[in-house]
Amino acid sequence: MVLLVLAARTAPAQGITVTVGPQFALASYREVASGLRYQGAGFGGGASARYRKLSAEASVVRLTLDPAAGGTATSGFTATEVDVWVAYDLAPYASVEAGFIRRTADPEFDAQSVGAVRIGARSFYEIGPGATVLFRANYLAAPKFSGGGHAGFSIDLGLGLDVRLAGRLHGTAGYTFQRINRKTNPGGTGEIDAPIQGTVARVGLAVGF
Amino acid sequence: MTRHLRALAWLVGFAAPATAGAQTVQNATLRRAQQAYDNLEYRQVVSLAQAALRERLTGAERARAYELLGFTYGALDSILRAVDAFKQVVLIDPERQLDPNRVSPKAYSAFDVALRQVLLVRQLRIDSTSFVGGRGAVPIRFTVTQPARVVTRVIGTGGGSYMIDSGAWNGQVNLSWPARLANGDPVPAGNYTVVVEARLGQNAFSASQPIRVSHGSVDTLPSLTSLPGYQYLPETEVPPQSWRPLGLAFLYTGGALVGTLGLESSSLGSSSKRELAVVGGAALVTGFVMTLRKPAPRPAAANILYNRLLRDQIARRNQDIAKENVARRQQVQLTLVPMAKPSGAGPR
Numbered sequence A: 001m002v003l004l005v006l007a008a009r010t011a012p013a014q015g016i017t018v019t020v021g022p023q024f025a026l027a028s029y030r031e032v033a034s035g036l037r038y039q040g041a042g043f044g045g046g047a048s049a050r051y052r053k054l055s056a057e058a059s060v061v062r063l064t065l066d067p068a069a070g071g072t073a074t075s076g077f078t079a080t081e082v083d084v085w086v087a088y089d090l091a092p093y094a095s096v097e098a099g100f101i102r103r104t105a106d107p108e109f110d111a112q113s114v115g116a117v118r119i120g121a122r123s124f125y126e127i128g129p130g131a132t133v134l135f136r137a138n139y140l141a142a143p144k145f146s147g148g149g150h151a152g153f154s155i156d157l158g159l160g161l162d163v164r165l166a167g168r169l170h171g172t173a174g175y176t177f178q179r180i181n182r183k184t185n186p187g188g189t190g191e192i193d194a195p196i197q198g199t200v201a202r203v204g205l206a207v208g209f
Numbered sequence B: 001m002t003r004h005l006r007a008l009a010w011l012v013g014f015a016a017p018a019t020a021g022a023q024t025v026q027n028a029t030l031r032r033a034q035q036a037y038d039n040l041e042y043r044q045v046v047s048l049a050q051a052a053l054r055e056r057l058t059g060a061e062r063a064r065a066y067e068l069l070g071f072t073y074g075a076l077d078s079i080l081r082a083v084d085a086f087k088q089v090v091l092i093d094p095e096r097q098l099d100p101n102r103v104s105p106k107a108y109s110a111f112d113v114a115l116r117q118v119l120l121v122r123q124l125r126i127d128s129t130s131f132v133g134g135r136g137a138v139p140i141r142f143t144v145t146q147p148a149r150v151v152t153r154v155i156g157t158g159g160g161s162y163m164i165d166s167g168a169w170n171g172q173v174n175l176s177w178p179a180r181l182a183n184g185d186p187v188p189a190g191n192y193t194v195v196v197e198a199r200l201g202q203n204a205f206s207a208s209q210p211i212r213v214s215h216g217s218v219d220t221l222p223s224l225t226s227l228p229g230y231q232y233l234p235e236t237e238v239p240p241q242s243w244r245p246l247g248l249a250f251l252y253t254g255g256a257l258v259g260t261l262g263l264e265s266s267s268l269g270s271s272s273k274r275e276l277a278v279v280g281g282a283a284l285v286t287g288f289v290m291t292l293r294k295p296a297p298r299p300a301a302a303n304i305l306y307n308r309l310l311r312d313q314i315a316r317r318n319q320d321i322a323k324e325n326v327a328r329r330q331q332v333q334l335t336l337v338p339m340a341k342p343s344g345a346g347p348r
Helices: A002-010 B002-020 B028-038 B042-053 B061-073 B080-091 B105-117 B246-262 B274-292 B303-329
Strands: A019-030 A033-051 A054-067 A078-090 A094-106 A115-126 A132-146 A150-166 A169-184 A196-208 B121-126 B130-131 B138-156 B161-179 B190-200 B203-217 B332-338
Touching: A019 A054, A019 A169, A019 B274, A033 A078, A033 A196, A054 A196, A078 A150, A094 A132, A115 A150, A115 B246, A115 B274, A132 A169, A132 B246, A132 B274, A150 A196, A150 B246, A150 B274, A169 B246, A169 B274, A196 B274, B028 B042, B042 B061, B061 B080, B061 B105, B080 B105, B105 B138, B121 B190, B121 B203, B138 B203, B161 B190, B203 B274
Parallel strands: none
Antiparallel strands: A019 A033, A019 A196, A033 A054, A054 A078, A078 A094, A094 A115, A115 A132, A132 A150, A150 A169, A169 A196, B121 B138, B130 B332, B138 B161, B138 B190, B190 B203, B203 B332
């Protein structure tokens, strides 16, 4: 984070706009069956940069997920989500993007750790002075799971908001919905469905440079 | 009574021009002739004026003596003699002009006939002028009293002579001299004399006018910062307030909601909407606030194009001005001023 801030300070001279800031996150997570569900919150941070038509973002959030009420889960876990992507603007309101996501669970076997490449597009629109809203849809390609298995269909949807509150201070909000159709073959007895579904809301502040 | 008044006015008409020049007369006989004319003693005027002409007179006195004779013969209805006398007047003083409002019609017509019977170059006029070398000319005008071959030249003090015109002219003549050498360069600065020579058979007459030619630098043009009548337009415009921000927030949030609902796994059940409510709510509130706020200025494409055209036009004009200024710095501003005329004109 310190390196990002230092890099951000030198960016404006090269025509790059950079924002860096902390985030608070809410999350819910379901796996395999409807009973295995968790809810929690956490903190993290993110940084974004834009240079002409090229933009990039990286965020890290650490979530503490506890068994949700009425569920069958007995213990919670801590998840660390990393999300990195780069995008290229095709139009003043649309861009294509590519990146990767990685979510690791601690303790390791309490939930699936996932890594995948994300490829998709986003649409964004300035709805007012300094306020941009966006919607994105990504396909999660080549997902890898700590418990093995594969997923033929995985998707990641997002809703985002960036509002310049005052001067360099921005307010950010982001919603992510992930659906991963994981299939696994435990003990060679045949493939069974072990889907993963999660939602994360990130709300934060960012300082622009 | 009316006839007496008319006669008096007639006599005053003859008397007025004669008395006008009486103050310059030095010769006693001529003064007596003038006095006799003032007293309407015309017989005595003729004898005294002729006697004065046999004496030693200056040019002006001689012209005055002939003029007295001309007016007197006119008063005595001896028109042919009046014409002869006036011919002598204009040969001595070619620029002599009678005022038709102050002399009798008889005298004036006799003077006019006299003018047309002698070859003269009169009223040679060259006005002060200033122009860029090669882009103007010096207007020269004069009057030739008879059809004649007229040669107009400019003679420099160093001996250089430049032909302006050679042709057959009669009456008012208007010529223009570009003040250039044969190679196109402007004539050197200095004093010159414009000489007009008229020739008709054995008769010849010339008139001249000295002029001074001076050189100066040509003023350069200032660069343009704007075109008269054209102004830059604002390159941004504030769109009218609308519900568009809130509509877009609804659209994007709705997209996320529909996507979430549509993609939820049936085996995992309905997921929590808490996260979407937080972010979607924030988007809708932001959309509502932006709907109420004054919209952000946006680029006005037409104005930007217009301003670009205007800037290009001004740049092109300034390039032309720069080229023009380069040429102007190599040009010469010629200024011609007529100088005091020497008493060199006369029949040859």
